[in-house]
């Protein structure tokens with residue numbers, strides 16, 4: 001899958017918002033992502049309070065801001081979040097993704113709006129991940145209606161602590177999530193072990209040459225001690241790819257990007273449109289679409305849908321229907337369905 005979107009605009013750093021009620025398992029998941037080999041910036045959006053999470057996440061280095069593997073951890077309140085993000089997306093920091101962990105009490109939608117509304121081309125939207133605590137969610141719901149409200153707007157719901165409930169309870173929680181949000185990607189996690197590839201492009205840095213033992217290595221070694229539930233770790237993660245030699249139909253492509261299939265979390269690709277000279281990089285999370293001219297070397301024609309709980313046959317059918325058919329003519333105005341998502345000044 002790597003190499004599909006190697007163009008410069010894909011250097012827009014995806015900013016993932018990670019939310020969930022107090023104690024749901026957000027920090028545990030952040031720690032797991034930090035072990036993935038990707039360079040991840042962690043922003044703890046604690047609205048002013050000194051954050052215990054920041055210390056936990058960075059705990060192995062005495063609360064230092066820059067982690068040994070190049071990851072960065074910092075705190076930001078609503079007013080400073082934009083500034084913090086602007087600093088983190090600078091090319092010199094070279095992050096693969098940023099995770100903004102909102103405090104359990106914060107309103108994640110406000111953070112999402114800030115990211116999707118950002119005019120900074122280096123900031124991309126990486127989706128809203130909401131952690132639901134399988135063990136405690138039923139007891140919390142009556143007094144905390146915001147839980148269902150947040151589940152309803154999430155792009156991915158991670159149901160945590162499934163190791164602490166029986167199958168019937170787990171299924172009931174999953175059904176409850178689906179009733180509130182029928183289209184989100186939904187996955188179960190134990191000890192935060194979500195597949196990082198579901199959320200971000202994990203680079204293969206094995207060829208980076210000799211290097212010192214870093215924090216990520218130590219954390220990875222440590223994680224092996226807790227791998228009793230590894231069967232769950234990659235459960236339900238799926239990707240479906242289309243390799244198309246020719247152009248895709250702009251309206252059908254736009255429909256896919258704007259209304260991703262049930263269970264899809266993100267869609268990315270390098271595509272051609274009929275009559276348009278250069279290929280385009282497309283990227284969508286939760287119906288938030290980003291399009292840019294493709295200037296990288298990888299050839300156009302690949303599109304990947306990544307999700308959890310998808311009906312992969314249905315997704316395959318949607319993808320197979322995208323290429324312009326031989327007997328089909330596409331009028332020149334159709335491409336606006338996709339190119340309207342080009343940011344200003346990007347060759348609309």
Ligand SMILES: Nc1nc2c(ncn2[C@@H]2O[C@H](COP(=O)(O)OP(=O)(O)OP(=O)(O)O)[C@@H](O)[C@H]2O)c(=O)[nH]1
Pocket residue numbers: 020021022023024025026027028029053103104160161162163164189190191192
């Ligand atoms: N058994 C079990 N425990 C878990 C799991 N995920 C997290 N925990 C534990 O639950 C507790 C809370 O996890 P955190 O990751 O700190 O939760 P949080 O959402 O960051 O909490 P706040 O920052 O207080 O909002 C910790 O003791 C974790 O070890 C899981 O899947 N299974």
